[in-house]
Amino acid sequence: MRLLYVITIAYFAPPVLAFGPAFVSRSNRAGLAIFSGPPSTEHDVMAVSAPLKFIGPYPCLALRFPNLGTSAQRSRNETGVSLDFVVDTAANTNTIQGPVVAELQLKSTGQFALPGVSATGSIPGGETFLLGDTQLDGMGPDLFMIDLTASVLPVSNPAAAGVLSLAFLQCFPGGVEFDWENRQFRFLSETNASEKEGLQMIPIERQPITQLPLIQITINNVELTALLDTGSPITIIHPDAAKRANIDVQNVEANKSRNPFKSLFSQNDSQVLTIMGGDGKPTKLYPTKSAVEISMFGESVVYVGQVPGLAALQVKSPDVILGTDVLKRRPKMILRVQQNEMWI
Known part of the structure; x- marks a missing residue:
């Protein structure tokens, strides 16, 4: 396997922390970080789990967008697209690749991410687009987030559609667990003593x-x-x-x-x-x-x-x-x- 040593760091000044996406459980769309009858109550903590997959050495989350479609799907009057995103704690803005925006005909929010710097130096700003409602790919029809947005910026996304940033991780009040050993994400409504047991x-x-x-x-x-x-x-x-x-x-x-x-x-x-x-x-x-x-x-x-x-x-x-x-x-x-x- 060939490793792609691309450092996907996206720094922006001033910080662009978009708290627009709301975390939802079941079909509740009432607000930010709401759990209404959790899919998982392991350790008495309401949580949603999803596979932590790797594209090369990069940890990724697969999201499904039920209301989006490719040009081929639109010609058949169909929708439903799955995309892989690198989960990057050293990025402060969600990003999406330009060709993905064009193929899915994403709508602009009318907002722009400001110029900043990446690992390779200065980068220009870019337009922000609405991805909309999301589900966890392969995890059923329940909504996971609403009104997810991402900006088109010239940062390296190796074989992925884009980057989910610190703004995304900020949406979960109990935090996000990266279970490297079992290759699983857990998105938490809260974190109790049992979750932290044995951890520093x-x-x-x-x-x-x-x-x-x-x-x-x-x-x-x-x-x-x-x-x-x-x-x-x-x-x-x-x-x-x-x-x-x-x-x-x-x-x-x-x-x-x-x-x-x-x-x-x-x-x-x-x-x-x-x-x-x-x-x-x-x-x-x-x-x-x-x-x-x-x-x-x-x-x-x-x-x-x-x-x-x-x-x-x-x-x-x-x-x-x-x-x-x-x-x-x-x-x-x-x-x-x-x-x-x-x-x-």
């Missing part, structure tokens, strides 16, 4: 410009600020932070073999990764020479490099992008955005 609470601080989630971690016993990023399959440490934590990177050039066939048989996954900046200039990310000790998550080989987009965050810029390669080392994570809490 980590307070979340918001980045002042974007409101994106930051947590404090230690790497090699040095405290660093990390951006919680389920849209990144790798963990990246800024070079200055790596120096403070006494982290060495692999001397890849010195380790290169003259055997042109070595890469075909090598079992070593460590490699230099390259991301392109908005100015077209490449930025290299170098793997650490050995595994580093990350508090609460154990040892892991991570990458060191300067992500172009982070330079634009002049206030409280994170030292680390904490990706799913590290986050999945814990069996599950409950993200309670409204309470600024992360439980692992």
Whole structure:
């Protein structure tokens, strides 16, 4: 399987946190985050569960839109479309790919997401469109959300229709559980003591410009600020932070073999990764020479490099992008955005 090392971080200033989508259970459309007779009462907590699927290394949620149709469906007077979305804690605006908007003939809301920055640098703003009522794909006809919107922005969505952002996760008062081990999402109306049993609470601080989630971690016993990023399959440490934590990177050039066939048989996954900046200039990310000790998550080989987009965050810029390669080392994570809490 070929991994697409695309970091889907979308930062926007000022923050565009669209709280339009309402969470509904059964057919109740009365308001935001309403559960009216839950499909699941596991642990006495009203919750809705859905498969956590992966497209490559990216965690995705499949949504069905009963009132939308492709051009072929419209010619037969039919509706009902299923789309995969990357669930990205380091994006603050839902996004949708332009070709999807055109094919489904989505209606504009008349609003625009403001220009901002992504992992690769500055990006322009984009028009916002109405996706409308949604269901959880394959989970029956009950409505899941109403009036879901997303903006067309030039951010990378590897093989997915778009990105569900922090604005989406904010809609659930009890939080959203990422069960990595069982590959399942749980959308919670509340979180009681039994849900948190055996888990550790980590307070979340918001980045002042974007409101994106930051947590404090230690790497090699040095405290660093990390951006919680389920849209990144790798963990990246800024070079200055790596120096403070006494982290060495692999001397890849010195380790290169003259055997042109070595890469075909090598079992070593460590490699230099390259991301392109908005100015077209490449930025290299170098793997650490050995595994580093990350508090609460154990040892892991991570990458060191300067992500172009982070330079634009002049206030409280994170030292680390904490990706799913590290986050999945814990069996599950409950993200309670409204309470600024992360439980692992």
